[in-house]
Amino acid sequence: MTASLEELEERLSRLRAQLREARRARDTAATSRIRGELREVEAAWERALDAEEAAGGTSGEEPATRGTTLPAPASAAHPVWRGRQEKRSAQSAVPIREQVHQSLTLLGAPASPKLISSVYEAFFTEPLVATKLASLRRDEERSFSAQGYARPYYICAALTHDRLTPARGLLAVSVWPLERRIIAPLSQRADFLTHAIGTAEQIQRLSAAGHPPSEAAWQLLGRFALNIPGACDSDDLDPERVVSAARLEAAVHQQADDTQRRASAERARTQLTDGQQLFGATPLHNTLRNAGHVTR
Incomplete structure (x- = not known):
């Protein structure tokens, strides 16, 4: 029998508590096992949420012109956000944190508030008020400190990658692997290419489903393509060409970037608390660490 959202959320909470205990005990085998279970349950939670939204969209409401239903994710490592079909009133607006989550999931890598806002405007049914992003990360950190x-x-x-402090102006999603949230010297270019691929693939999915992408979506893809060699060699903007060109360039950077990210992530896991791994180390923490006074 398929577990409900509430059951999955309870299981996630239990697993995260178990993960904390395993890390504190430095039990690497248990930590690895629990992380694997967490990934599976998180993927199940995403599927259950998609199913609930799809069931809620069959009440005869007119579908929105943007934010259409997308195919199920090909893998848990690269989830695809299923856009909301129903039109929303101001009273039932999507919370800002969920709007940001939708945009970041589509992009697939850390991004700036400006890009997050542009993506949401291009692909989803409501405007994202960018001014609300200024305090979002602080609010999320306070919530994590209070509720774990x-x-x-x-x-x-x-x-x-070097100081393990928050990268200025870049937001991410906590369920992403730590390596994916590290910004090393080559990471901003690598993430730019990931953003381009995510945008192009979303346009392909919408087109294949018979939902023409918005003009804003095409403009966004065009801005990416202009900065990727070989992505726009003709007058026609082709998402498949953008994906191919972006992947070709990404392969050049991948090995060196992955190596730096993995090394920094391993250092973060041994030096930072759970909260600091999500929201970054403080300058005082770095000062003590460099002096050899930080212990786990």
Whole structure:
């Protein structure tokens, strides 16, 4: 029998508590096992949420022109956001944290508030008020400090590879692997290419489903393509060409970038608390760490 959202959320909470205990005990085998279970349950939670939304969209409401239903995710490692079909009134607006989560999931890598806002405007049914993003990460950090892993995800920070502090102006999703949230010297270019691929693939999905992408979506893809060699060699903007060109360039950077990210992520896991791994180390923490006074 398929578990309900509430049951999955309770299981997520239990697993995260178990993960904390395993990490504190430095039990690497248990930590690895629990992380694997967490990934499976998180993927199940996403599928259950999609199913609930799809069931709620069959009441005869007129579908929105943007934010259409997308195919099920090909893998848990690269989830695809299923856009909301129903038109929403101002009273039932999507919470800002969920709007950001939708945009970041589509992009697939840490992004700036400006890009997050542009993506939401291009693909979803409501405007994203960018001014609300200024305090979102701080609000999420306070919530995590008070409740721990009570929520399925948090909007958190990308981390600098050297100091493990919050990367200025970049937001990420807490359920992403730590390596994916590290910003090393090559990461901003690598993430730019990931953003381009995510945008192009979303346009392909919408087109295949018979829902023409908005003009804003095409303009966004065009801005990406202009900065990727070989992505726009003709007058026609072709999402498939953008994906191919972006992947070709990404392969050039991938090995060096992955190596730096993995090294920084391993250092973060041994030096930072759970909260600091999500929201970054403080300058005082770095000062003590460099002096050899930080212990786990």
